[in-house]
Amino acid sequence: MGHPPPMTLLPLPAQAADVPFPTTAWPQGDLPAGLDRTRFDALMGKGFADFGETHAVVIVQGGRLIHERYGPEHGPDKTCMSWSKAKSITQALAGILVGDGKLDIHAPADVPEWKTPGDPRGALTLDLLLRMSSGLEFSEVYLPDQPSDTIAMLWGPGKDDVAHYAADKPLAHAPGTFFSYSSGTTNIVARTLSRAIDAYGPDFEAFMRARLFEPLGMTSPVPKFDAAGTFIGSSFCFTTARDFARFGLLYLRDGVWDGRRILPQGWVDYARTPTFQQPDCEDGPYGAHWWLGLGGPGSFSANGHEGQFTVVVPDLDLVFVRHGRTPMELRDGLKAWVGEMVDLFR
Known part of the structure; x- marks a missing residue:
C-alpha cells in the first residue's frame, strides 16, 4: 500500500541574504513586534513550571536566534538527551547516502x-x-513493568547488536498496510547505512561529523554505538538545544546550508510527506522518520521520549526546540503547549 499520493506541501523559506547561517555563531534577533508578550511570558512560565523538568527552549525565526531559556544546571553549552530525535538524524544520514548513490x-x-x-x-x-x-513485530513500550522490545533492545539482551535484535523479529502485518512506530526499525536502518559504506563505530561517526555535523557547525553531538559498531540511531545522539536548532534549520532550508546542498533535492519533502496509517492510529500523523503537524498545519518535527522536540514550521520560518524530562502522563499537555507556543507567532 505504501504511502499516500503526494500532497501539496508548504514551501520551505530561503535564508534571507542579509542573515548568515549559524555555522560559527547564531545571528541574534528579537521577538516579533506584534507578539502578545504577556501571553508569551505566561506560556513560557507554564512551560518551565507544569511539565516536570524543562531544560531548554530555543526559538529561531528567519534564521535568527530570537529567544532561549534554560532550566537549572542547563545552558547553551549543555548537551541534552535526544531520545528519538536521533531518528530524524538517522533520516538525514540516509538522505546523504541516497544523494551519494549508495542507497x-x-x-x-x-x-x-x-x-x-x-x-x-x-x-x-x-x-x-x-x-x-x-x-x-516490535513492542515500543517504555515502562519497565510491561513487556518491552525497546528496553530489551537498548539495555537487555539486544544491547550489543541492536539491529540484529530488531531484524530477527517476524512480520506481524503485511508490509505497507500497518503503521507501527518502532525504535528497532530505526536501528535496522542505521546498520543498513553502515553496510552501504562499510563504516562502523568510529568510522561511521567520522562520516556523521564530516557530512552532517561539521558543515552545520554542530560541534556538540555525542552519538552512541553498540558493541557491533552500529549507531543507535533510534535513541542516542546527545546535542545542545542550539545544535538541534541548527539541524532543524537545515530542514527548514530544504537541506541546503550556506549555499551547499547537504541533503539531496526532495529529501526534506520526502520526510514530511504523510505515511499511510490505519484509521484508528493514535500516534498522530507521520512522514518518514519525522512527525507531522505538532506546530500546526504543514509543520514537521523530530520528537523524543520525555518531551524532546525540534519543530520546523515553514509558514512562520520558525524552528522551536524544547528539551526536558516530562512524565508520560503529562505528554499530551506538553504537546498542546508546544502547539500554543508556536501559534503565538501566527
Missing part, C-alpha cells in the same frame, strides 16, 4: 537476517522502514 530507498533493504530465499522480509524496502510501515 535506493525503493530497493530491498540490505538486511542479512532476511536473505534466506522465500523469507517475506527480504522484500522490505528502506522506504517502508523509514515510514514505520514494514509490518515487523
Whole structure:
C-alpha cells in the first residue's frame, strides 16, 4: 500500500541574504513586534513550571536566534538527551547516502537476517522502514513493568547488536498496510547505512561529523554505538538545544546550508510527506522518520521520549526546540503547549 499520493506541501523559506547561517555563531534577533508578550511570558512560565523538568527552549525565526531559556544546571553549552530525535538524524544520514548513490530507498533493504530465499522480509524496502510501515513485530513500550522490545533492545539482551535484535523479529502485518512506530526499525536502518559504506563505530561517526555535523557547525553531538559498531540511531545522539536548532534549520532550508546542498533535492519533502496509517492510529500523523503537524498545519518535527522536540514550521520560518524530562502522563499537555507556543507567532 505504501504511502499516500503526494500532497501539496508548504514551501520551505530561503535564508534571507542579509542573515548568515549559524555555522560559527547564531545571528541574534528579537521577538516579533506584534507578539502578545504577556501571553508569551505566561506560556513560557507554564512551560518551565507544569511539565516536570524543562531544560531548554530555543526559538529561531528567519534564521535568527530570537529567544532561549534554560532550566537549572542547563545552558547553551549543555548537551541534552535526544531520545528519538536521533531518528530524524538517522533520516538525514540516509538522505546523504541516497544523494551519494549508495542507497535506493525503493530497493530491498540490505538486511542479512532476511536473505534466506522465500523469507517475506527480504522484500522490505528502506522506504517502508523509514515510514514505520514494514509490518515487523516490535513492542515500543517504555515502562519497565510491561513487556518491552525497546528496553530489551537498548539495555537487555539486544544491547550489543541492536539491529540484529530488531531484524530477527517476524512480520506481524503485511508490509505497507500497518503503521507501527518502532525504535528497532530505526536501528535496522542505521546498520543498513553502515553496510552501504562499510563504516562502523568510529568510522561511521567520522562520516556523521564530516557530512552532517561539521558543515552545520554542530560541534556538540555525542552519538552512541553498540558493541557491533552500529549507531543507535533510534535513541542516542546527545546535542545542545542550539545544535538541534541548527539541524532543524537545515530542514527548514530544504537541506541546503550556506549555499551547499547537504541533503539531496526532495529529501526534506520526502520526510514530511504523510505515511499511510490505519484509521484508528493514535500516534498522530507521520512522514518518514519525522512527525507531522505538532506546530500546526504543514509543520514537521523530530520528537523524543520525555518531551524532546525540534519543530520546523515553514509558514512562520520558525524552528522551536524544547528539551526536558516530562512524565508520560503529562505528554499530551506538553504537546498542546508546544502547539500554543508556536501559534503565538501566527
